[in-house]
Amino acid sequence: MRLPGCHGVPTASGALLLLLLPLLVQLLGAPRGVGAGAGAPAELRVRVRLLDGQVTEESLQADSDNDSISLELRKPDGTLVSFTADFKKYVKIFRALILGELEKGQSQFQALCFVTRLHHNEIIPSEAMAKLRQKNPRAVRQAEEVRGLEHLHMDIAVNFSQGGLLSPHLRNVCAEAVGAIYTRQEDVRFWLEQGVDGSVFKTLPKDTEQSLLPHCRLMADRGKPCVCHYGLSLAWYPCMLKYCHSRDRPAPYKCGIRSCQKSYSFNFYVPQKQLCLWDEDP
Numbered sequence: 001m002r003l004p005g006c007h008g009v010p011t012a013s014g015a016l017l018l019l020l021l022p023l024l025v026q027l028l029g030a031p032r033g034v035g036a037g038a039g040a041p042a043e044l045r046v047r048v049r050l051l052d053g054q055v056t057e058e059s060l061q062a063d064s065d066n067d068s069i070s071l072e073l074r075k076p077d078g079t080l081v082s083f084t085a086d087f088k089k090y091v092k093i094f095r096a097l098i099l100g101e102l103e104k105g106q107s108q109f110q111a112l113c114f115v116t117r118l119h120h121n122e123i124i125p126s127e128a129m130a131k132l133r134q135k136n137p138r139a140v141r142q143a144e145e146v147r148g149l150e151h152l153h154m155d156i157a158v159n160f161s162q163g164g165l166l167s168p169h170l171r172n173v174c175a176e177a178v179g180a181i182y183t184r185q186e187d188v189r190f191w192l193e194q195g196v197d198g199s200v201f202k203t204l205p206k207d208t209e210q211s212l213l214p215h216c217r218l219m220a221d222r223g224k225p226c227v228c229h230y231g232l233s234l235a236w237y238p239c240m241l242k243y244c245h246s247r248d249r250p251a252p253y254k255c256g257i258r259s260c261q262k263s264y265s266f267n268f269y270v271p272q273k274q275l276c277l278w279d280e281d282p
């Protein structure tokens, strides 16, 4: 699936639609998305094709001061999915704002936050992301690479009021999800080694051992605890830098990005099936 290396000036054909422009862009006047002042995050809006074939707009923001990237997209059913990568703290945060079905007596929306360890090479660096521009904003983008579905078993709760100790982004991103912020034992172990305070994390009650709990889908009683499932996808994101070679330069140089798509499947404890109503047979 690797594209042949590009030689000399990258062409606009095929996948290489986004160019990493050097400082020149800023000198020539800021195109859309470049913040008014220094330090403001750079924003790129792209049209992307979702897994079901529908098209939506996705916003990608890079803040090189905070060394973070965020991505946001709205699904056709109204769900707002966002992803934040905090490179400083090795943290990534997924958030879903799920619209409730009012006629079923559900609240207006429900928020979920899933926090896991950010590894190197999952997404391009924020400083490269901040320089991305597109030639054709109307183009509908489809990821060049589909990365495998990742299953995550979320067995630890994150205490919102302590969340800033893990990542400063948590307070903003997960403010609506207080009480529904989840992570995993293996990620917690890593962050503790990095010096994060243990008060951020809370083991879910032992008497509700997740493996013994039924899946919410299989349960009738809406007042009982169960294991809920939620799946989400990042439709399009720059996952790797591409390097080009030129006779005029001594070394390969950054000349574009490779785009990826990735889906995640989360399992997590809910104290009442009531909080997991999407996970239900229609």
Ligand SMILES: *[C@@H]1O[C@H](CO)[C@@H](O)[C@H](O)[C@H]1NC(C)=O
Binding pocket: 159, 160, 161, 162, 199, 202
């Ligand atoms: C979250 O942490 C604060 C401070 O340690 C504590 O007072 C509070 O009870 C904790 N909340 C939960 C839900 O455990």
Ligand SMILES: *[C@@H]1O[C@H](CO)[C@@H](O)[C@H](O)[C@H]1NC(C)=O
Binding pocket: 063, 065, 066, 168, 169, 172
């Ligand atoms: C990003 O950095 C600025 C300036 O250092 C700070 O004011 C802001 O709160 C930071 N944002 C986040 C989400 O950490």
